[in-house]
Amino acid sequence: xxxxxxxxxxxxxxxxxxxxxxxxxxxxxxxxxxxxxxxxxxxxxxxxxxxxxxxxxxxxxxxxxxxxxxxxxxxxxxxxxxxxxxxxxxxxxxxxxxxxxxxxxxxxxxxxxxxxxxxxxxxxxxxxxxxxxxxxxxxxxxxxxxxxxxxxxxxxxxxxxxxxxxxxxxxxxxxxxxxxxxxxxxxxxxxxxxxxxxxxxxxxxxxxxxxxxxxxxxxxxxxxxxxxxxxxxxxxxxxxxxxxxxxxxxxxxxxxxxxxxxxxxxxxxxxxxxxxxxxxxxxxxxxxxxxxxxxxxxxxxxxxxxxxxxxxxxxxxxxxxxxxxxxxxxxx
Amino acid sequence: xxxxxxxxxxxxxxxxxxxxxxxxxxxxxxxxxxxxxxxxxxxxxxxxxxxxxxxxxxxxxxxxxxxxxxxxxxxxxxxxxxxxxxxxxxxxxxxxxxxxxxxxxxxxxxxxxxxxxxxxxxxxxxxxxxxxxxxxxxxxxxxxxxxxxxxxxxxxxxxxxxxxxxxxxx
Numbered sequence: 001x002x003x004x005x006x007x008x009x010x011x012x013x014x015x016x017x018x019x020x021x022x023x024x025x026x027x028x029x030x031x032x033x034x035x036x037x038x039x040x041x042x043x044x045x046x047x048x049x050x051x052x053x054x055x056x057x058x059x060x061x062x063x064x065x066x067x068x069x070x071x072x073x074x075x076x077x078x079x080x081x082x083x084x085x086x087x088x089x090x091x092x093x094x095x096x097x098x099x100x101x102x103x104x105x106x107x108x109x110x111x112x113x114x115x116x117x118x119x120x121x122x123x124x125x126x127x128x129x130x131x132x133x134x135x136x137x138x139x140x141x142x143x144x145x146x147x148x149x150x151x152x153x154x155x156x157x158x159x160x161x162x163x164x165x166x167x168x169x170x171x172x173x174x175x176x177x178x179x180x181x182x183x184x185x186x187x188x189x190x191x192x193x194x195x196x197x198x199x200x201x202x203x204x205x206x207x208x209x210x211x212x213x214x215x216x217x218x219x220x221x222x223x224x225x226x227x228x229x230x231x232x233x234x235x236x237x238x239x240x241x242x243x244x245x246x247x248x249x250x251x252x253x254x255x256x257x258x259x260x261x262x263x264x265x266x267x268x269x270x271x272x273x274x275x276x277x278x279x280x281x282x283x284x285x286x287x288x289x290x291x292x293x294x295x296x297x298x299x300x301x302x303x304x305x306x307x308x309x310x311x312x313x314x315x316x317x318x319x320x321x322x323x324x325x326x327x328x329x330x331x332x
Numbered sequence: 333x334x335x336x337x338x339x340x341x342x343x344x345x346x347x348x349x350x351x352x353x354x355x356x357x358x359x360x361x362x363x364x365x366x367x368x369x370x371x372x373x374x375x376x377x378x379x380x381x382x383x384x385x386x387x388x389x390x391x392x393x394x395x396x397x398x399x400x401x402x403x404x405x406x407x408x409x410x411x412x413x414x415x416x417x418x419x420x421x422x423x424x425x426x427x428x429x430x431x432x433x434x435x436x437x438x439x440x441x442x443x444x445x446x447x448x449x450x451x452x453x454x455x456x457x458x459x460x461x462x463x464x465x466x467x468x469x470x471x472x473x474x475x476x477x478x479x480x481x482x483x484x485x486x487x488x489x490x491x492x493x494x495x496x497x498x499x500x501x502x
Contacts, residue, residue, distance in 0.1 A: 018340055019347065034347045038354045046358060049366045057373035068377045082370060104363040112358050159351075164344045168351025172359070238340055 013245030016126060017238050019162040023154050037119055037159035045115040052078040082107060089295060094302045098180075102301055105176060110294040113160055113169065113233065117286035120158025120237060121279065128153045160289075161237035163230065170230035173297040177222070181304035193304070194218040225300050229293055236289045240282045247275040464500070468493055 021030045055075035059067030070076050090106060091099045132152030159165045181190045192201050196214040200207050251268030255261070472493060 014340070019344075029346070032344070032347055035350045038347070038350050042354045042358045046361050046366075049362055053366045053369040053373075057369045058376045065380075068380050070373075079370070079374070083374065104367045105359055107367060108359040108362040109355070111362070112355055159347075162347055163341050164347035165351040167343060168348045169355055171348075171352055172355055234340070 013242050013249055014238075016245040017158070017161055017241040019157065019159075019164075020125070020153065023152055032162075033125060033153060033155070033157040034159040034162040034165050036155050037116060037157055038165065040155060041115045041119055041159060042112065044119075045112050048074065048115075049078065049111060051075065078111075085110065085291075085294070089291075090298050093295070093298055095305070098302055098305055102176065102180070102298065105172075106294045106298050109169065109172065109297065110290050113293055114287060114290040116158065116160040116165075117237065117290055118283075119156075120161060120241060121282055121286060123156070125153045125156025128156060158237050158241060160233055161241060163234045166230040166234040167227075169233070169293070170226035173229055173293075173300065174223070174226040176297065177225070177300045177304055180301045184305050189306075190304075194222075225296075229296060233289050233293055236285055240278070240285055244275055244278055244282065247271040247278065464497075468497065471496075 019032045019034045022033045022036050024031045024036060052072075052075040055071045056079050061067065070079050085107060086099070086103055090103055094102065129152060160169075181193065185193055192198055194215050195201050195211045195218070196207075200211065200214065248268075248271060250271045251264040254264040254267055472489060475489060
């Protein structure tokens with residue numbers, strides 16, 4: 001039994017973090033946990049936001065002034081997040097015109113990624129795995145632990161810790177950036193932008209020497225920016241969860257090394273305490289990374305606006321409201 | 333491949349395609365069914381709050397104007413009241429002076445009339461006394477003429493005359 005639990009703990013902490021096959025098979029193809037998490041996360045995200053929308057929207061006139069009040073804690077929290085992100089983050093960076101166009105996409109990405117990140121904090125997969133090991137055939141499990149446990153997991157894991165998933169999300173940002181560019185600047189304007197802008201293209205002929213270099217750098221940047229989004233999100237999710245797995249694996253490592261049970265128990269208690277602290281950090285990181293993904297996408301989109309609008313809307317110097325806004329972060 | 337042996341940076345088609353399709357589906361559903369509803373609710377609440385604030389400001393301005401008008405009228409009323417009180421006091425003083433003057437006049441007339449009546453009464457009394465005295469003298473004289481009046485008669489006559497005078501009630 002103890003050997004079974006030790007095997008369940010695993011030698012490699014990454015085994016608990018990276019994508020694994022689930023117990024669900026469709027058309028002979030075993031679906032990875034990330035796919036299941038994506039679908040469940042989407043359903044939960046849409047369901048919660050639909051619920052919140054129905055509670056935020058104005059009620060019937062018979063309720064009097066109370067019809068303007070948001071009902072329910074979840075709806076109130078979502079409302080605060082939406083208002084803060086829209087009015088304090090996106091509109092100052094993008095301007096009213098761009099924000100009106102792109103806020104639905106950006107908020108949807110934020111809440112979808114946040115849902116995936118928060119799902120990752122709940123050890124659904126590990127609980128199913130442990131339950132399977134404890135309740136199942138110990139001998140078979142010890143013989144082929146990975147295979148046996150994988151077949152027992154129906155849902156869990158952190159989809160946003162899977163590079164394929166974050167790459168897919170970044171692909172949406174990539175397309176959005178190009179759509180904004182072609183829509184606002186046109187093909188000629190986009191090419192001018194990639195060549196260093198109007199001043200460089202229509203400037204002295206000597207500048208044409210550097211245009212190919214600028215074009216190569218800018219074109220690479222158009223792909224690097226979304227790739228950086230994908231790698232940043234995946235790396236942060238993997239790192240935090242790996243740290244948690246390492247902390248929880250200390251006790252098992254002591255037992256595997258032949259140490260006494262009391263030592264393993266003591267170490268597990270201490271490691272568990274720190275794991276709880278790390279969990280709070282992970283909770284913060286879950287929100288932070290969702291925000292960073294959304295915010296950087298907004299910045300990249302706003303960089304593709306008309307330059308005259310850009311100065312006005314990016315708030316390089318002085319915005320409409322008379323406040324000085326920070327220049328959008330560089331794309332790296 | 334076991335998860336422990338997998339490359340974290342490996343790209344697989346199924347999760348990638350699922351991520352794109354599910355995320356796009358989520359974006360579409362939320363863009364159609366959620367964000368417009370939330371934005372509408374927030375905008376309506378914003379308009380309601382701004383409307384209430386404007387109504388409150390208007391009401392406050394009206395109340396301030398009404399208060400200023402009220403204070404202005406109050407000051408005017410105080411001035412009017414002071415003027416009326418002053419006028420009333422003047423009228424009352426004048427009425428009192430008139431009343432006192434008339435009273436003094438009437439009193440003087442009464443006194444004068446009383447004095448006149450008293451003088452008349454005195455004169456009448458004197459006249460009546462004189463007439464009675466004359467009548468008494470005549471009576472006394474007639475009695476004197478009837479016999480010689482000695483000292484004793486004289487005393488009797490005087491006492492009789494006095495009795496008659498007393499019995500006459502004068």
